[in-house]
Amino acid sequence: MAESCNFSSSVDAVPGRKKQTLCQPCLRKDLQTTADVFCSEYDEFQCNECSKAHTVYVFMQNHKLGNASEMQSKTASFDMKGMDNCEQHGKILEFFCEDENQLCCSTCAIMDHRKCHNVVEIQKIAGKLRSAGSQLKRKLEEVKSNAEMIVKHTESSKEQLSKDIKAIFVKIKRMRGDMNKMFDDLEVYVTRETDVFQAEVTNKLAKKRSSSEKHMTDATKSLEIVDTALQKGAPSQQFIVEETLKKQVNELCRDVDNECQQLQVATVSFRFDETLKFPPLSISACVPGKLTLKYTQPEAKKSVVPVDPIVKLTKITSIDLKQTGDDVKEPLYSGLDFLPDGRLVAVDNNNKKCLIYNEKLKKVGSYQISYHPQSVVAVSEEEVAITSGAQCKIDFLRVSKSNKITLIRTCKVKSKYESICLKDDIHFVIGTLDYTRPVCIVSISGAEKNFPVSFPNKKYLVGDSVCSYIRNTEKIILTDMHEHTVFIYDVATNTRVVVKDDKIEEPRGVAIGPSDCILVCIKGIHSIVQISQTGRIISSFKLDMVFPFRVCVSKDQSVLVVTNSCVGKRMLQLFKLT
Structure with missing residues (x-):
């Protein structure tokens, strides 16, 4: 062995x-x-x-x-x-x-x-x-350590599960608080908005009532005179009374008819969104629904066919826009508007200027701007707002009675703006640049919000499109130069009218004229076209200038001014409106 x-x-x-x-x-x-x-x-x-x-x-x-x-x-x-x-x-x-x-x-x-x-x-x-023992010891210590780790993990998992469950109830409690706060904020928001709207409606109704009461008084006095003349007057006296009161009565009839056609009912409604968004979004940033404050006409008045009178243009004066000593380029007026006193405000995009003209188109004031201005609108008696196509801001300038121009303040905004016009006393309607919502609402403090209108998902560049707004009927007018189209959007019904015609070739500037008609500069055929709010082309006025570019109407709707964009032949023309 x-x-x-x-x-x-x-x-x-x-x-x-x-x-x-x-x-x-x-x-x-x-x-x-x-x-x-x-x-x-x-x-x-x-x-x-x-x-x-x-x-x-x-x-x-x-x-x-x-x-x-x-x-x-x-x-x-x-x-x-x-x-x-x-x-x-x-x-x-x-x-x-x-x-x-x-x-x-x-x-x-x-x-x-x-x-x-x-x-x-x-x-x-x-x-x-001999080393085998120490190796075995290390393995056993490792096994023990891992087992201890598993025990600790089970305890930790148990504790974490308990914490997670508690956290859910804490979150539910916080969400309940957020919801309560959201509705508290909603009450404050709706109260503020409806108070402003109610005050506006009350003021309008008071003015309308006062005007109608005056019409009643005038009609009563005239009726007494007519009745007396018919009962006691001789035929010659009756004839004199009739002829004397005819013009007054016609004016009275016209005023009352206009008031009847413009009767409106103010309504307020609120519809919650299907998906509510909770704070930390502020109520101003995300209202959990849609608050609607609007005027509607009674059903009986909707059947009245609106009258679309043809606007006639008579030239008053014309000036050539040439490069002067301090100009770096030939002037290009990209924005025009009238002050309430009849003075014209123009912004020169090429030379970075704001200019003032009197009623005879004589330049009476000038102000140098640090950027290329895009559009201008008169905000009050002595204040204008100017947009820039390259900068996200609105400048507010004061234009004194002596034609001195000073910068009041600058309002930062989120987007770049092309055209600008007034929606009401505290809001603008803005034509945007390179943004999928071509038209939006901006307050005088710079807060932006969208119209409840389904615009096409399309972006416009500088010069492609401008917009305007009709207060009485809540309609947005939007031109599309490349599509040769004028769009008329109805804010109240979220519908639109598409105006396409041989007379609408490269539409540019747009203004609201008498009877709230739409006046559009047509570059392709060098004219101004008048369009009704239903999209019907009423008239076309041929201009003696090439490539009409911008147009505006005075506050009293008595005159119209238009400028063009043709290089070497730029001018500013003033017309009487009848």
Whole structure:
């Protein structure tokens, strides 16, 4: 058996014989030397020769050395809890088969491993493989650490789940608070908007009532005169009364008829959006519904056919727009509007100027601007607003009675603007540039909002389109030069009329004339076309200028001014409206 198993025993397995403890450093050198001492620092048995290193090296001088036999007895006293017994034979495990990596007792070695070539005593190989214990220890510590981590993870997951559930109820409570705040803010918003609208309606109704009461008084007085003349007057007196009162009565009839056709009913309604958006959005940024404040005509009045009188133009004067000493280019008036007192305000896009003309088109004031102005609108008696196609802002200028122009303030906005006109006393209607909503509403403080109108998803560049607004009927007029089209949008009904005709070739500027008719500059055929609000072309007036560009009508609707864009032949012409 000794030959077949290649045993190299230094200790006979004879009962009563004391086992020897070998020097572990010598074993690593394949030497079998009896151990004399035990180094507790290295946990290692050593012979006297190997232990001399403790006297040679300074870092080993503090190591504690003990008697090997004593340490052997202490080691032997360790309770292995049956781990050193063979499960098959019940004997002490004394050998290790390196070929099959298996522990063996003496019976296993003889019976099961006789053909193996590397069956060695555990005592010999234990010294050589001393690091296995520390590696096993590391693995067990790692297993313990991972198990502890799993335990902590389960506790943490349990706590986090509880926190998440609590957070849901906190969020529900916060959302309830946000909703309550939203409705509180909504009440404030609706109160403010309806108060302003109610005050406006009340003021209009008071004016209309006062006017009608005056008409009643005038009619009563005239009736008394007519009745008296018919009852007591001679035929000649009756004739004189009739002829004298005819003009007055006609004017009275016309005024009352106009009032009848313009009777309106103010309505207020609120419709919630299907999807509510909660704060932190402010109520002004996102109203959770649509507040509608509008005027409507009674059904009985809707059947009245509107009268569209033909507007006639009679030229009063004309001036050539030439480059002067301080101009860098030939003037190009991209914006025109009349002040209430009849003075004309023009903005020169090429030379960055704002200019004032009197009723005879004599230049009486000028102001240098730092940017290229795009359009202008008179805001009050002595105030105008100017847009810029390159900058997101509106400048407000004061135009004094002495024609001195000063900058009052600048209002920053979100978009670039082309045309501008008044919607009411505190809002503008704006034609936008490079934006999918071609027309929007802007307050005098710069707050933007959209019309409830379905505009086509189209962007306009400078010169492609301008807009205007008819207050009485809530209609938006939008020109499209490249499409040769004029669009008339009805804000109240969200409908539109598309005006296309041979007379509509490259429409440019637009203005609102007498009886709220629409006057459009037509570049292609050098004319001004009059269009009704229903889209019917009423008349076309041929101009003696090439490429008419911008047009505006005075506040009393008595005169019209138009300018053109033809290079080398630019002019400004004033017409009487009848």
